[in-house]
Structure formats: C-alpha cells, structure tokens
C-alpha cells in the first residue's frame with residue numbers, strides 16, 4: 001500500500017494561539033462575527049422552538065443513533081451503497097486521499113473530453129483542493145451551470161445505501177441547475193455521509209435546515225438516484241473519499257465526530273470561534289468540530305503531526321455550548337479533553353504552544369471581569385464533564401486537573417449565563433445580577449438536560 | 455446488496471460502459487501531456503478495486519476493537535404526522551407566503567378567472583407545459599401553450615415566458631413544493647426556465663410533515679424540493695438567466 005499524503009489544510013498556518021491572537025486584534029472581524037453569529041443563533045432558536053415540545057430532542061437522538069449505526073457498520077453500508085448506485089445506472093469510485101480523488105475527477109473529465117467543468121463549491125472538494133488540481137491539469141473551472149454544461153463536479157449532503165439516492169441541500173438555484181443541466185455529474189462524498197435507509201432522510205431533512213440556517217427547509221433540496229431517462233445527466237459518478245476518515249474511525253471516543261452533518265451550528269455558539277473566526281483554525285471545517293476533526297483526520301494518534309494540528313484541541317473553553325447546539329449530539333468537549341490527554345500521552349502535545357495558549361487565554365480572560373466569569377464557569381463545567389468520564393480521567397488527565405487550580409464554585413451555571421448574556425456577546429451585563437442555583441442545571445452535565453426543559 | 459423497500463428495475467447499462475478499467479489513460483482529452491498532480495501514483499491497472507480494497511481494510515481494521523456491533527433500533531418517536539385538527543391547506547398557504555411567493559386559492563369554478571389574474575399580474579402569456587398537462591383551463595385563462603421541447607430548443611423569439619407544472623406533493627409545515635418528474639410535471643428542466651413558474655398544487659396533495667412526504671415519495675425519481683423564492687444564479691455569469699417569479703395556484 002502506498003503512503004498516504006497527510007498535510008495540514010493550510011500549509012504554514014501558525015498554531016492556533018498565535019493565529020487567534022492576530023484575529024482577536026482585528027476589531028472589524030470581531031464585530032462582523034458577533035453580528036452574524038448572533039443572527040444565526042436567534043434564527044436557529046426560532047426554528048427549533050417552533051416544533052412541539054421534545055420533538056427536537058427526539059430528532060437529535062434519532063440522528064445520533066442512525067449516524068452511530070452508520071459508523072459502526074461503515075463497510076457494510078458502503079458496499080450496499082455501491083450496489084444500489086450501480087443498479088441505478090451510476091458508477092462508484094473510491095479515493096484513499098485527496099490526490100486520488102482529484103485524479104479521478106480529472107480522468108473522468110478527460111474521458112468526456114471536457115476542457116472545462118462546472119465546480120459547485122463543496123466541503124469535500126475544498127478539502128481535496130480540487131480547483132487547484134484541475135487548474136494544474138489545464139482544466140478550467142466555472143462556478144455556475146448556465147446551459148447544458150458538459151461536466152459538473154459537486155458535493156452532496158447524504159447518500160442512501162438502501163436506494164443509492166444522493167441528497168444535496170442547497171441555498172440557491174445553482175445547486176439544482178448543477179444536478180439537472182450537465183451531461184455528466186460527478187459527486188464527491190465523504191465516506192461518512194452515507195445513511196442506511198430512505199426513511200432516514202426524514203430525520204436529517206428535519207435537523208439540517210433548522211440547525212444550519214434556521215430555516216424550516218432549505219430553499220432547494222435535490223435528490224437523484226443514478227441516472228434517469230430523458231431527465232438530467234446521462235452519466236453519474238460517485239467518488240467515495242476516505243482522506244483520513246478511517247483514522248477518525250480508529251478512535252472509539254473520537255469517531256463520533258463522523259456523525260457531523262456540517263450544519264455549522266457549533267461555530268455560532270462557540271465563545272472562541274465567534275471571536276477569532278475560522279481562519280485561526282487552519283482547518284476545514286473550522287470551529288469546535290474542526291478542532292476535534294482536523295487532528296483526527298490528520299491522524300494525531302497514528303501519525304506525526306505539526307504544531308498547528310496539535311494546538312487545535314486547545315482551541316476551546318470546554319464550555320459545552322457546541323454540544324447543546326449540535327443536531328447529532330456530538331460531545332465535542334469530551335472529545336477535546338480526550339485528545340488533550342492523547343497528545344500529552346503520546347508526547348506530541350506541543351508544550352511550548354500549550355504554555356503560550358494558556359498565557360494568551362489568561363491575558364484575554366483577565367481583560368474584563370465577565371470574561372473571567374466565563375472562564376470560571378467553563379472550567380467548572382469542564383471538570384464536571386471529565387468527572388463523569390472516569391475512563392478518560394485515568395492517567396494523563398489526572399495530570400491535567402492536578403496542574404490547575406480548582407476554580408471556585410460557579411455563581412450561576414454556564415447555561416444560565418449563556419442565555420442571559422447571549423453567549424457572552426452582550427458584554428454589558430454583570431454576571432452578579434442573576435445568581436442562579438447552580439446545582440440543578442449542571443448536576444447532569446451538558447448532555448442530560450433536554451432543551452425543552454426550563 | 456439490499457434494496458428493501460425500493461426494488462430497482464433500471465438496466466445496468468451505464469455501469470460497465472463507464473467503469474474506470476475501460477478508460478484510456480492516455481487520452482482523449484486535450485491536456486493529457488500535463489505532468490504533475492494529474493498523474494496518479496504508479497499503480498497497475500485495476501486501481502479502483504485496489505483503492506476500494508485498501509479503504510475497506512482500513513475501515514475494518516479501525517473497527518476491529520469493538521466486536522460485531524448490535525443492530526440498533528432507531529426510536530422514531532419524534533412526530534411523524536401533523537397534529538389532528540390542523541388546517542394543512544391554510545398552513546401551507548401561509549408558509550409559502552412567508553417566502554413572499556404569491557399563493558392563489560381557487561376551485562373548479564374560479565380557477566380560470568384566478569389563473570387569468572395571476573398571468574396578468576406576472577405579465578406572461580406564452581407558457582411551456584409538460585406533455586401530458588390538462589391544458590383547456592389554461593388556454594381558457596388566456597395562456598398560449600408551447601410544447602416543452604419547443605421551449606428548450608427553439609429560436610429565442612419562439613420561446614415561452616415561463617412554465618406551468620403540477621407537483622408530486624407539498625409539505626404544509628415547511629411550505630415546500632416537491633417536483634419529481636411525474637405526471638403533469640415534465641422534466642426538472644422545466645422548472646428552471648427563466649421568467650415565470652406557475653405551480654399547480656391540489657389540496658389533496660398537501661401533507662403535514664417531512665416524514666409524511668418521505669414516506670410517499672419514490673426514491674427512484676429525481677426530485678426537487680423547493681422552499682422559498684426562486685433565486686437566480688450568480689449574476690457574474692453572462693449567459694445565466696435572470697430571476698424568476700413563482701406563483702402557486704392552490705386548487706380545492
């Protein structure tokens with residue numbers, strides 16, 4: 001087996017604390033981030049609150065269970081998907097890494113003598129750097145399918161193993177055009193994006209639009225199963241991309257990151273992301289999910305990684321807001337803690353950078369009283385999360401807690417604080433105004449309180 | 455392979471035709487001389503099988519720690535049907551209107567007059583229609599109908615102002631219209647025609663929730679779910695058509 005190319009998404013990115021430091025100094029960036037994340041947070045809350053009580057929580061749990069089944073039996077689901085796609089007239093390709101996926105697209109383009117392709121921006125094609133690869137191969141890339149366009153390359157959101165159906169959720173009509181107009185349609189899909197059954201769509205078409213943009217349904221949802229006579233492309237290629245996902249799968253604790261449906265809800269609630277923005281993470285995707293996914297995709301526990309990658313698990317306050325927002329209940333704080341332990345254990349924790357991270361966090365936290373409050377609550381909750389996971393606490397994490405002063409018991413829970421101050425973005429309020437009884441709300445950790453309860 | 459619930463009867467013609475083994479690696483594209491990233495690492499032919507086998511090995515290896523997983527039962531206790539007593543037609547109309555799309559409700563007696571009013575308002579007359587649409591009420595409303603094929607291929611001055619289609623179903627809770635190429639809908643292309651789209655929704659086609667819709671739809675058909683105002687493609691593209699108007703005619 002040939003070696004797998006493993007490079008950080010953005011070469012030469014400084015480790016997170018340094019990048020974050022620059023981002024923090026950018027006042028305009030901070031203001032923009034504050035506004036957009038505040039808007040998306042309230043839109044999302046409206047879309048979720050509109051559902052009858054408990055429906056959202058039940059959907060989240062169903063989503064998590066379905067995805068866990070996908071993860072636990074991934075080879076079977078992929079075999080089934082391949083069979084269904086082929087039966088429906090499509091072709092399935094497998095790509096071990098980004099280069100292989102790009103080479104497949106280039107070959108298909110050449111087979112169809114396409115000097116130009118329509119490339120609809122997608123998470124997977126950004127991940128593989130497809131546009132650059134096509135340019136290197138002398139193939140022009142256009143962003144919009146305006147007429148019968150020859151060949152289109154795009155991503156998708158789900159593929160159904162049972163039926164071979166591919167589902168894409170798009171914000172504008174360009175997505176619909178891209179699956180309808182071309183002669184040949186190439187879809188690049190991450191291995192984990194498979195869903196077992198047709199009816200599972202009912203869960204994810206509920207969860208994704210509401211968690212992603214706060215809409216009841218995304219403006220355009222396209223579903224296509226292989227090729228259809230006289231309607232749409234005559235050729236359909238599905239490229240299944242590994243590119244490190246099998247490494248994510250190898251970590252029992254961390255593999256829940258493969259549930260992610262890229263809704264970006266965790267970004268907008270993250271006190272770190274909403275201040276430093278996406279660039280500082282140097283990963284696709286950024287934010288809390290990027291902080292746990294990127295190190296795993298680059299194989300932190302199986303390969304040597306650079307300082308930037310190793311700094312990502314420290315790009316968090318462990319406050320738990322991302323877990324509450326996540327429509328598939330990925331316990332991001334728990335995975336972060338697990339990864340910090342792993343890095344320390346493997347001797348890969350970039351001690352120098354960790355120190356720096358701690359220092360800049362302290363500087364930032366002490367700058368204004370409310371921030372200190374945030375840090376205290378976060379620390380309290382973080383300890384709590386860890387205390388509930390004895391298997392993680394063993395060994396290295398003992399050191400993690402030993403090395404830190406135990407913060408004073410918080411005067412109010414993080415949840416209360418977060419609600420009251422709009423995630424710390426309404427910076428005016430003093431945290432002493434609403435001294436809540438902490439025990440009730442934090443006693444179960446972030447996972448146990450359904451959002452419908454007061 | 456399992457296709458429980460949705461048997462496939464499509465012939466397997468494309469699969470062998472396009473399998474990578476049959477691709478000539480040296481041609482026929484115009485850029486075959488380009489070196490570098492375009493070339494795959496040196497591996498013998500039959501590469502796709504190799505990649506699949508390698509990935510499968512990795513996945514099985516990664517999962518080896520857990521033992522064979524128990525099949526999981528998904529709790530579908532989230533709401534699948536809409537609550538009793540909801541007026542789904544009113545809800546659908548209201549939620550579509552949220553997208554600032556005009557919804558006009560009509561019955562057998564008023565549909566001609568209502569349609570005429572919609573067409574006047576949109577300023578359109580020539581409409582492309584799917585082949586098997588029932589046309590008489592549209593012509594009575596003053597529309598001039600052109601065949602789908604004409605619309606797609608003819609000279610610009612013969613072109614229609616837009617299109618009329620039916621739908622597969624509509625979802626009240628989300629204000630969604632689903633097209634699946636079925637009867638009275640024509641190809642998906644039709645709903646992408648520039649200008650104007652008149653979509654006819656019969657009251658009995660409205661379901662309450664997304665789960666109800668998923669249960670009724672046929673996964674083998676290509677589907678388009680539209681929830682919102684039609685948007686134009688990025689304005690930078692010279693040949694891209696301008697924005698369109700969507701009107702919904704709600705019958706019954």
Ligand code: SF4
Pocket residue numbers: 211259260261262263264265266267289322325326327328329330
């Ligand atoms: S991890 Fe973040 S982006 Fe992924 S599904 Fe959860 S909230 Fe959405």
